[in-house]
Amino acid sequence: MQWKGRRGSNNIEDRRAQGGGIRRGGAAGVGGLGLVAVFVIALVLGVDPSQLLNQVGLDAGQNSGRAGEPLTAQDQEAGEFVSVVLADTEVIWADLFRSQLNKTYQPATLVLFKGGTQSPCGGASEATGPFYCPADRKVYLDTSFFVTLEKQLGAKGDFAAAYVVAHEVGHHVQNELGILGRANTLRSQLSATDSNQVSVLIELQADCLSGVWAHEAATTLGTVERGDFDEALNAARQIGDDTLQKNAGQRPMPHTFTHGSSAQRAQWFNTGLRSGRIAECLKLTDQVL
Template identity: 60%
Template sequence: MQWRGRRGSSNIVDRRGRRGGAGLAGGVGGFGLIVVVIIGWFLGIDLTPLLQGGGGGGYTDTAGETRPLSEAEQAEGEFVSVVLAYTEDVWANVFETQVGEPYDPPILVLYSQVTQSPCGGASGATGPFYCPSDNRIYLDTAFFTTLEQRLGAGGDFAAAYVVAHEVAHHVQDELGILGQANRVRAQSSQEEANAISVRIELQADCLSGIWARQTQAQFGTLERGDIEEAVNAARQIGDDVLQERAGQVPMPHTFTHGTSEQRARWFQTGFESGEVPACDTFSAQRL
């Protein structure tokens, strides 16, 4: 993926240089909770303490004691900033041409180890998540190392797919889909709520595919093997694969993100079509 020297986004809040952080008060909410469970399955770590408590308070972006960022952290921050800028330009264009409304981009919060959000506390173990309460994405860039070394999904476009997927949740929020789906989930049984979550996540994968296609069309940034990297990342974080790696027999009724095959296929659906209506997982008879 071509990204060096490209425009970076100004919608970044970088908390990584702060010592001590704000602690891990409150519980993990929204899609952070889902990721906690999935990553916990794979890593074999008991993450249930993160799921205790209520919604957690806010976090003020005021400077405290700081530490210098490493060269790797600086590079990761620059990369995320450029990818986020690509999402801003692409979705602004897609909303104008396909939705007929302006696009309001999210803020992306970079953190190291621990931070807080209105959706609850987060640690590096939670993975990236979107918090609809403040329209922000939370990302510990160390997750990219986990993605490559532990989940077998290396490559810069695999990392870009992760960012694009979380931005896709914001796109769902902008379209009114996420709020409606979450209201239905709140009134459903656990198994029904899981099934709705799968449709939410697969739609985000599809929207990520649209982003990949439009990024190439607008900026010509894709390189040989990039799409394969994204598809591989989607496959490596399917619920069935993660449960198998954790030594479990896959249990479809517990799936919250979709199978390896489903995640890869819906990403490809978005990439091949480039059209938002093609990502209607809620009406799809076959996921």
């Protein structure tokens, strides 16, 4: 992926630096949702709506870990990378909202933290992994997760890391379109198993939307290099519920899935990638929501 030397986003809230970081840009908070259980969110990209959509008013948690330590050169580069990817999502989604939906896109803010921070959706830490909090319309990311993604989950490459960001921004797109709110209403009426099935649809749709972003990054921005799509597809497969359960020494139990199988995640990323159409992704929830 061609990202070095390119324009970054102004919607970065950097809490990593000594003294709490510098706020740049931002967005008004809307809605009220909660965090997924630590075990799931630590291993899987995105937030489990079964808790994200129902735990309004969770305690924000405590700052912890390495917050306030000086930033390393690796930290600086990771922050610059995320900022460029976020800027690309802003350009792409603004254009797609206008051309495909006749709507105006309001970008998310991305919070960079180191070790731990607070959010209206609960405590964010190195263990929780990246997530989107609809309560304040912000993505939370400790960039050390990129190391986990590569070393522990087997998803290498900068485009795999870009997929992480694009997936979380995909949840913001869902929030902008009112999908998360409708899911919240529906899930409160369902059994745990049926609620999980709605959760899977929400996560697969975010994968599909990240594929739409990747399509546009290639066709309109020209920043995609040979092998990038394979990196993203591999990442999607590595964080499927069945693969994560197998790697944890468990027998895959589909009724417990909240994000979808490896095959499903790769399939829906590929659907967005090949079509470049938001409407293809919305088909996942049209019949349910």
